Amino acid sequence: MNGASHLVGGVTAAMVLGIHSPAQLAVVAVSSLLPDIDRQNSLLGRCIPVLPSVLEATFGKRTLTHSIIFGLCVWLLLSIHSSWQWPFLIGYVSHLLLDVITGRVALLWPIPWKFGIPLFGIPPVFVETAAMAAWGAWMVLGGYSYFYIT
Template sequence: MTGPTHLLVSTTSAIYLGYSSVTELLVVGIASLICDIDRKNSLLGRLIPVLPSFIEGLLGKRTLTHSIPFLLLLAMVVQTINSNWIPLLLIGFISHVILDLFTGSVALLYPYSKKFSIRLLVPPVFIETAVLIGLGVFYAFNWLDLYSRIQL
């Protein structure tokens, strides 16, 4: 999945779960992108060019940064910043990992080397396209409700 798709799915999920302030949506958005810090061509990876190359070269793609131990580490960091952001972290991170399970394999239990995936009989690009079409239809029928929930 691409960064914009992760952002759309995570922030839409957050809004429907009752999180609607700009700060809350920003935290969810960052949480949905942090997993891909292991890729230099990701949205966050382009902002910090050295770190992704180091992580991917040392550990590989979709390993540590897509794992439950990494989520626990992030939760401890977020807890020290603002404990109210833990649910926001979970929404962003978990939505990212679920989407990636459909388009590849993820080392959920890193450092255990087994990777998990949910295989459908279509190429990953079709899955991302289907998600975006689904979101488009969802927005078409729910845009007014979405807009009314956001607190600017």
């Protein structure tokens, strides 16, 4: 999925789960994009010099930064600001789930197994487009009521 889709997925999940504070939504936004810092052309990767190209060259795509161990380490680091842990988890897990249905992810890195759930062989671009269309329909039908800032 592209960055915009991850952002929409993460923020939507957070708002449905009751996150409405701007600071926590900012954490959700960053964490929903964070795994793709292993790609230079990702939404977050374009804002960070050097690191994405080093990660991509060293570990490959959808490995270290898409792993449970990486998410756990960041989650533990955020224990210094515990009100950010739940928003981080929502954004990070939403990213992994969306990547799993549109590709293959090394969730157990450094074990090289990659996990993916092919949706009836439908090409990922169609899955992403259908997901965004479903999101748009849901918004029109009242999903927008979850979207407010406190």
